[in-house]
Amino acid sequence: MSDTLTGTPAGMPTGLRRRTRAGTLAGTLVGTTRMIGLAGRRDRWLLSAWLIGLAAMAGVSAKATVDLYPDVASREEAARSINASAALVALYGRIYDPGSLGEVSMIKLTAFGSALVGVLMLFIVVRHTRAEEEEGRLELLSGGRLGHGAPLAAALVLADGASLLLGLLTAAALAGAGLPVAGSVAFGLGWTATGVAFASVGAVVAQVTTSARAARGLGLVVLSIAYALRAIGDLAEPGPSWLSWLSPIGWTQQVRAFAGDRWWVLLLPLALSALLVPAAFVLRVRRDLGAGLLADRPGPARGSIDGVRDLAVRLQGRILLGWAVGFAIGGVLLGSIASSITDFLASDSARQFFSKLGGSQSLIDSFIGAELGILGAIAAAYGISAAGRLRTEEVEGHVEPLLATTTTRLRWAASHVTVALLGVVILMVVAGVAMGTATALALHDGAQFGRVLAVALAQIPAAWVMTGLVVTLFGWAPRATPAAWGVFAVFLTLGEFGVLWNAPAWLMDLSPFQHTPRLPVTSGWALPLSALTLVAATLVAAGLAGWRERDVPA
Amino acid sequence: MIAGPSPLPVIDRRTYRQLMTDVVEVSGAVKRFGSVSALDGLDLSVRQGEVHGFLGPNGAGKTTTLRVLLGIVRADAGGIRVFGLDPWWDIPTLHARLAYVPGDVALWPNLTGGEVIDLIGHLEGGHDATRRDRLVEMFDLDPTKRARSYSKGNRQKVALIGALASRAELFLLDEPTSGLDPLMEDTFRRCVRELRDEGRTVLLSSHILSEAEALSDRISIIRGGTVVETGTLDQLRHLTRTAVTADVAAVPPGLDRLPGVHDVEVAGNRVSAQVEPSGLAPLLQSLAAAGLHTLTSHPPSLEELFLRHYGAVDDGVADAEGRERV
Numbered sequence: 001m002s003d004t005l006t007g008t009p010a011g012m013p014t015g016l017r018r019r020t021r022a023g024t025l026a027g028t029l030v031g032t033t034r035m036i037g038l039a040g041r042r043d044r045w046l047l048s049a050w051l052i053g054l055a056a057m058a059g060v061s062a063k064a065t066v067d068l069y070p071d072v073a074s075r076e077e078a079a080r081s082i083n084a085s086a087a088l089v090a091l092y093g094r095i096y097d098p099g100s101l102g103e104v105s106m107i108k109l110t111a112f113g114s115a116l117v118g119v120l121m122l123f124i125v126v127r128h129t130r131a132e133e134e135e136g137r138l139e140l141l142s143g144g145r146l147g148h149g150a151p152l153a154a155a156l157v158l159a160d161g162a163s164l165l166l167g168l169l170t171a172a173a174l175a176g177a178g179l180p181v182a183g184s185v186a187f188g189l190g191w192t193a194t195g196v197a198f199a200s201v202g203a204v205v206a207q208v209t210t211s212a213r214a215a216r217g218l219g220l221v222v223l224s225i226a227y228a229l230r231a232i233g234d235l236a237e238p239g240p241s242w243l244s245w246l247s248p249i250g251w252t253q254q255v256r257a258f259a260g261d262r263w264w265v266l267l268l269p270l271a272l273s274a275l276l277v278p279a280a281f282v283l284r285v286r287r288d289l290g291a292g293l294l295a296d297r298p299g300p301a302r303g304s305i306d307g308v309r310d311l312a313v314r315l316q317g318r319i320l321l322g323w324a325v326g327f328a329i330g331g332v333l334l335g336s337i338a339s340s341i342t343d344f345l346a347s348d349s350a351r352q353f354f355s356k357l358g359g360s361q362s363l364i365d366s367f368i369g370a371e372l373g374i375l376g377a378i379a380a381a382y383g384i385s386a387a388g389r390l391r392t393e394e395v396e397g398h399v400e401p402l403l404a405t406t407t408t409r410l411r412w413a414a415s416h417v418t419v420a421l422l423g424v425v426i427l428m429v430v431a432g433v434a435m436g437t438a439t440a441l442a443l444h445d446g447a448q449f450g451r452v453l454a455v456a457l458a459q460i461p462a463a464w465v466m467t468g469l470v471v472t473l474f475g476w477a478p479r480a481t482p483a484a485w486g487v488f489a490v491f492l493t494l495g496e497f498g499v500l501w502n503a504p505a506w507l508m509d510l511s512p513f514q515h516t517p518r519l520p521v522t523s524g525w526a527l528p529l530s531a532l533t534l535v536a537a538t539l540v541a542a543g544l545a546g547w548r549e550r551d552v553p554a
Numbered sequence: 555m556i557a558g559p560s561p562l563p564v565i566d567r568r569t570y571r572q573l574m575t576d577v578v579e580v581s582g583a584v585k586r587f588g589s590v591s592a593l594d595g596l597d598l599s600v601r602q603g604e605v606h607g608f609l610g611p612n613g614a615g616k617t618t619t620l621r622v623l624l625g626i627v628r629a630d631a632g633g634i635r636v637f638g639l640d641p642w643w644d645i646p647t648l649h650a651r652l653a654y655v656p657g658d659v660a661l662w663p664n665l666t667g668g669e670v671i672d673l674i675g676h677l678e679g680g681h682d683a684t685r686r687d688r689l690v691e692m693f694d695l696d697p698t699k700r701a702r703s704y705s706k707g708n709r710q711k712v713a714l715i716g717a718l719a720s721r722a723e724l725f726l727l728d729e730p731t732s733g734l735d736p737l738m739e740d741t742f743r744r745c746v747r748e749l750r751d752e753g754r755t756v757l758l759s760s761h762i763l764s765e766a767e768a769l770s771d772r773i774s775i776i777r778g779g780t781v782v783e784t785g786t787l788d789q790l791r792h793l794t795r796t797a798v799t800a801d802v803a804a805v806p807p808g809l810d811r812l813p814g815v816h817d818v819e820v821a822g823n824r825v826s827a828q829v830e831p832s833g834l835a836p837l838l839q840s841l842a843a844a845g846l847h848t849l850t851s852h853p854p855s856l857e858e859l860f861l862r863h864y865g866a867v868d869d870g871v872a873d874a875e876g877r878e879r880v
Contacts, residue, residue: 144674291587
């Protein structure tokens, strides 16, 4: 072995060395085109469905609103009632031009819709970078001409391209529904810009953690913070405060499509992306394939996992803890916003509006109901994900060795189902206690605690139904288990837009969330809550029965 | 080489370096993962056109070494050169000339085996199409099946075909036959011999000793992140003992006191012993003097070599003297 081999290529002429280094950027990206092809090939149906679905959702909502509010007076009335409700402002944002047809029809899709777009793009980037590394598939390709940054570049091209396509499709759908063209383009590009921003967030979080699950979780935390910042900022009178300007989702709102079309705001998310993307590439080029920023620490030499129930707790416990922390923070934030509800009542028109509806308590009730409804849906998402573990454990081959022991199928399945069902309860109790305490403190009214907690607990049975649906699918149509997410999305969309779209009542009644009772607490709560619980129990039992009968793995 | 009166090519310094150096040169490579040291001053050289067996037990650092050579893991210290280039920075140039089979093959469940093979081919700069089809046939793979339905052996075949069908000059193979049945193992051996006959270089990491023994021109044995032995099979054998068994008229006394003769066992008129190269002559002299009827000797198998390095709990090099049998 010669001495020239230590460290840098000392024996190499400096000119040659410089050429090698100068080729670094191109070298890092070599193979990107192929990786785009691979990603596109894998995602062609799923991604097309998402893009068309989102654009169609915008178009249908616009069309329905055009028919619903034919004249300026009716739109101003609607805009006033939205701006007067703290719950709606926190959830959706403000309407800045009450006469604008476009703003009134898109209010639900501005912040909320761009958050959805953000989640989609974040997940796409993680799916084609960290998830591929974690699964070991990138290693298979690494003998080819594949630069360190090529998968990341391909993921970003795919996500940014999809964002742009989505923006254009949405603009076309809105203009086609009869909204002004300039505003439609501004709105569509607003979604594009949010998509680009969260794709770059995805690029960075994918470098930090070693597991794709953790990367997605970290990305969702960033997105939730962005959403909360703009919620608080928008509530400030006359809104928005500087907090909204810290949030990429706030930026989408401040484009003010259909209410002035402030095109320059679109540059903010692009600038954020221009900062984050190079950072992600630097992190990637500096680390080994499969490594994160933190090295794994050694664990215990001897195991204390005692049976499958312990195993399920060990596998899912830390994740549940993370969710619970999120729910606690979310509950406190939402509860403390409640104090600004009373600020809303300062304006004459708002007081008139709400006295017609039953006074200030009704305003607070609608706020509690709306915010906890959201948390309840998120808890249902947790239940779906936790019960979905049944399927991922099976696909990854973890079940077979367990079933080869004295463990029965029922006992194994019950371990994960229990985590999912109890997890939902834990999350809603945490949310209820946190938000109840914060609300009571904010309004100086101890009685609010019980009301908030009651509403929080009332969300549980509907979430359980979604868990039960996962178990049923797992038992009878295992490969369709992920379809539970699709059903969940349909239920949420119907709850949000069903009335606007004139959806048939039977269809809307399919959604368990439709049957969760609202304040005030009455004896009428017992029937829907026990019915939902019964449905959930039936779905779980049916799923377990199917699981006992079917092949493993299927 | 092209015949005819062409002028001598002008060779720049870089090409000269590549001609003169080994395909793979590693000196003093160190890689730590947290507090664990995966490579601890590893030296390795693989020559142009050879099949180099890279042997070691689980966790010795074989896979880490291959990943460093591939440029997906970056060594903390040491000189690493593949074709005279830095594997971390020169991926486009380097990877046009090498192919890789990972130890754990993961595929995309909804792509077919054929799609994955061709994806690897495109990234490697184009497969030899006839070779690809012939390999699919030789390995008896159904390329139209979705990867999710493949067994471990079939996933392995996809990775093997993807690599072997390339026009690469260097093949980095990480336990390439794991999961293959004996028939397919044989096919794999034929492929590797073909590669060598075409003058290509193979670095074959394995813990299947018979495989390395059958295929390798040279062998490096790694332990605890360091290469403890390297050389041809014959050279490695010289370091070690020959098993000798003899039938004699009368067993001479004092055989176990001869220098370089170990583990002497006597059963009737039959003597067996383990002999270092230096001890062979004195032993044979005294056996011949004792009236030798039959004599068998065989060189140690790779397995015995291997056990000498790993069979003992303690330090590798010291074991060469105070060896312990399993």
